[in-house]
Amino acid sequence: MVAPTIDLMIQWHATLTNAFGDQLPHRSGDGTEQAVGVLGGGTHEIRPITVTTYDSAYRYIDEYGDQFGLLIADEIHHLPAPTYRQIPKMAIAPYRLGLTATYERADDAHELLENTGLIGPVVYEEEVDELAGEYLSEYETIHMQVELTDDERSQYDEEYGIYREYVDTHDFDLWKAEGYQEFLAHTSYDSDGRRALIAKQRAEELARTAAKKLDTLDTLLKRHHDDRTIIFTANNDFAYEISQEFIVPCITHQTKTDERTEILERFRTGEYSILATSQVLDEGIDVPAANVGIILSGSASKRQYAQRLGRILRPTDERQPARLYEIIATDTMENYVSQRRREGVEAGT
Structure with a gap:
């Protein structure tokens, strides 16, 4: 079981221990062994069922990737990240399961989960309303x-105007990832672009607070x-x-x-x-x-x-x-x- 954070790793450890108990038959057939182990957060215990983080799995996948027949990835929308892709690529597990309530990524990288064989196609999904x-x-x-307020509106309009003027004169498509990246690239060498970025941030802060x-x-x-x-x-x-x-x-x-x-x-x-x-x-x-x-x-x-x-x-x-x-x-x-x-x-x- 791979989870994105230590908090979730601990949560899964408690859930799986509650489900499977403290002990399972030892893999050698002699006696029993602890059922659920933890790899991460300062703990290094490999057991028949092992819970880890994406970072720890990436670090140790070359060492333990041949020891498990089932790979479960929680919050699987993290898996398409370039480093994390190595986890399923270097694991021999023939059975794989991904879990998430938010499958699609803004950069469409979720398509890699199926198209490159990292996990496989979506086999089951439920809408929130169907579960409510x-x-x-x-x-x-x-x-x-x-x-x-009047003061906030005045400041917001001034800052937003600076930002909008710059964007409009350069025709960036900011609703697409590549368009926003192009805008950010301009801010690295164009003083007007840097001022526009600062203006955007100030306007956002005024609205947020x-x-x-x-x-x-x-x-x-x-x-x-x-x-x-x-x-x-x-x-x-x-x-x-x-x-x-x-x-x-x-x-x-x-x-x-x-x-x-x-x-x-x-x-x-x-x-x-x-x-x-x-x-x-x-x-x-x-x-x-x-x-x-x-x-x-x-x-x-x-x-x-x-x-x-x-x-x-x-x-x-x-x-x-x-x-x-x-x-x-x-x-x-x-x-x-x-x-x-x-x-x-x-x-x-």
């Missing part, structure tokens, strides 16, 4: 818009004071700002593993009812009992949006539907970003 109710919580998505978003957030937190709520942001600074403003715990990539585990456990027990985070909880991590998500900022990635939706869809004893709020600054780049990331994810909702 029995396997996942019923849910609804609510999109809210807030106005920029709009003051009225916090007012709306305050209203939603009061409305859902009896729920378990996760607040999603695009960067650590905004997550920490929210944490300080509303006095709620915060988890980012900078949060140490022990602290993260403790925060999630207190969230599970109800001691904490609100979490603020940047992107570290987007993928895979089993966030217990969350039934409300509030997106204050994020990327145009459909994958990120689907992953954030997935954080609140764990079935609970509560009968009320999960809710995902998306708060965007009106008449800004966030309108386009929001539309693109929701395309195809909410079909039927």
